[in-house]
Amino acid sequence: MPTSAQLPTHEVTYRNARDLILFGELAPGEAVTINGIVERLAAGVTPAREAIRRLTAEGALHASDNRRLVVPPLTIQQLQELTYARTGIEPQIARLAAVGVEPADIDALERIDEQLNAALAAGDIRGYLRHNHAFHWTLYAHSEAEILMATAAAHWLRVGPSLRVVVEQNSISPLPDMHAVTLAALRDQDYEAVGEAIHNDILQGHSNIAQGLDDAD
Structure with missing residues (x-):
């Protein structure tokens, strides 16, 4: 690259x-x-x-x-569409990627996740969004699924700005760490569990966005 x-x-x-x-x-x-x-x-x-x-x-x-x-604000209907699209595509990218990762790659993902958690604890919105994106796309790069990744990238541009609410919501009610679940599944070479963890990670983030949209009404 x-x-x-x-x-x-x-x-x-x-x-x-x-x-x-x-x-x-x-x-x-x-x-x-x-x-x-x-x-x-x-x-x-x-x-x-x-x-x-x-x-x-x-x-x-x-x-x-x-x-x-x-930058277009999301509506609830658009968020529902993005949820359907992302949970249909990204777990499959993650499963394909899981086949190709090596232990050193998992170590690198773990370091990114540590930086993400530090940003989350500090309320650093930009740092959280940057490291969250890096975690997913560092993993997805191992899939070599160029068409699926291009589609997923377009979805991220629509939902990415609204993920800032995750930092605020997490300070109120800490969330289960689905990245940690993803890392454990990668180490176990449980490819289906990797896809399921990414699926749940997307649902978790979108649930908080939906809550933020409801609070704004």
């Missing part, structure tokens, strides 16, 4: 803009402009415009009633 230094400028800008959404720096409902991306990322106008075009096409941005581009 090419490093940032090897990627074209427009691709680097796109990925950095995408990460602003994935990792909670652009919250649901927040407006996004070309000038804003230029300033936040020290990017050129043309790469910023292209990044916004791509993110809009992927559903990560949409036009509000006043025609401003915003």
